[in-house]
Structure formats: structure tokens, C-alpha cells
Amino acid sequence: MTKIITTEDKINNNDKLRNLKDFDEVFEFVKYSVNIIYEMKRAGLSLMLHKMPTRVGAYHVLGSNVIAINSILLGLVREYSASNLEYNSYLFTVLLHEYLHSFGILEEHKVRQMCVDLCEKFFGQEYMVTAIAKDPLKIFPQLGSVNYGRFENEYKLIKNFDNSNQTYIQ
Secondary structure, rough: OOOOOOHHHHHHHHHHHOOOOHHHHHHHHHHHHHHHOOOOOOOOOEEEEEOOOOOEEEEEOOOEEEEEEEEHHHHHHEEEEEEOHHHHHHHHHHHHHHHOOOOOOOOOHHHHHHHHHHHHOOOOOOOOHHHHHOOOHHOOHHHHOOOOOOOOOEEEEEOHHHHHHHHOOO
């Protein structure tokens, strides 16, 4: 049975999102929200930052445990963000989108709608994270004018990502 999210819960969720400090903390919050709203969970994903065409925000390698985020766009969002909440909201929505793909949900429109629905239920309709889930260009219009057109061969693997289930010492 799905948990009822109260107005107080939504306020607390937004406050928590504002204070998250790194990729792993944001991703743990993504996993928690998906489990609360959709009762789905999985573990063992890896994150890499990859320079890629700016028309691609991120991708999940089908059949793998890899999520890749466009490092160019993420860097610009960091630069344009007026607050930690803006940056974390963007990162949350990107990780959420790719996490949902990792369950084998391939239809892009369906995943986008699931992201918006989750954000509305978990955070509330009037919050920044929900606006970004609907259309990141409304918050970051500058991203629409960036034009980088190729996938680079190099990437950066993020350490200490999605390791909350690991029971061994690395």
C-alpha cells in the first residue's frame, strides 16, 4: 500500500532536498521516493559523468547498471543555479528519470510523466523540483542555447555511489 504524503511531508521532502550534499545522497533520496510512490526498488547502479551532445541530458545503458549524466549540462546548471535547491532539484529529476529507465521502462513519454507524477505527489505541485520535472528549460532557459554535438570517449566514474546495500569494505 502506497504511503499517503501529507502537506507536512512535502515541505519536509523539499527541505531535505535542499540540504543534500552529493550525488549519492541525492540518489538515495531518489530511490526512497520511488519506493514510496511506486513501490519499486533496485540497487547496484553506477554513475558516470560524460561529455555528450547537449540535446541529451543523461542516459541509462539498457541491460546494465550504468547511469550517465551529461557533464556539460550539469556544470552549466551548477553555474546558473541561484541555490543548492535549484541544483539538487535538477540532479534529482535527471537521476529519477534514468533510475526509472533502469527498471526496464523504455518509453520516454511514460518515464517523463512518471517523473512529473512522482514530484507532484512527493514534493507538491508548486515546488521547483516539480517545475524542473515538467520542463527544465523554464528554470534554466540558458541550457536551450548550448550546442555541443558529440560524445566524448572520456568519462568520470563517481565513487561512493549507490553503495548503501553493500555489506563489504572496499
